[in-house]
Amino acid sequence: MNDVVLLGKALSDPTRVRILYALLQSDLCVCEMVDALEMGQSTLSSHLQTIRQAGVVETSRRHKMVSYALTAEARPLIETIIDSNRSALEADRRIARDQVRVQERIQLRKNDVCVLGPGQLDRSEDTKK
Amino acid sequence: MNDVVLLGKALSDPTRVRILYALLQSDLCVCEMVDALEMGQSTLSSHLQTIRQAGVVETSRRHKMVSYALTAEARPLIETIIDSNRSALEADRRIARDQVRVQERIQLRKNDVCVLGPGQLDRSEDTKK
């Protein structure tokens, strides 16, 4: 019972859906998500705790950063749910923008490891038309 | 995006999970759910509206009663989610009790149609041992 409710809570907020959608692309550390998803670090962190309580994600430490990943148990179910609304999600402008920014942040990794802290990504390109 | 969030909201409350679990057994009218799930009619109704907004259930009128059913589109997904936690749900005492009471209420139908209004089910048996 409670497991289902916690899964529901994980999915019941647009910000958390954005986070899950991003994690479906790739494991990400908190600093990468702060930049890519453009939200306050404390806001992001508390949503991550909510998702973690649902057993949907797990953490691992990589150097100074904490990396979040979908759990092996939850991933298929999350994929199924997301897939059932894939087209609506892909049409969402916020989601599309997140995708691009996640990829940009991933490009900055060295040897697949995040080397840049939160809020340090040069976004001067973004202000150009 | 919003569809996923609404689905999440439908699942994010224990009372709504109970309702969905009951509807997985059988279509039910509101009066049957009031008795079987032992909740106030207005409480039940507002949860049903939440679930309906998520596109998970649809209604039809049968005589005076309104019958709720999982939609054909949502049912497979709901089944998948429930199944992924089937054992935990079956272990839930509240859910188990609901199951019994739903079956009792269904037994009272004539020709598969509910004939008894809300709060009219004789529960004198329940107070025995």
Next chain:
DNA sequence: ACGTCACATCATGATATCACGATATGACAG
């Protein structure tokens, strides 16, 4: 057409959740 009955909606107060800034923690480098 008029009640009646099942259901929906409203009003309210209590509790939970949200975003955000400030502060705490704790792992690593030096």
Next chain:
DNA sequence: CTGTCATATCGTGATATCATGATGTGACGT
């Protein structure tokens, strides 16, 4: 063992959700 930096937690005020009782609505039988 000390500072630093990434992340977690706390505090707060605004908003949303909950359960419940009162009231509204609309389809059916008479």
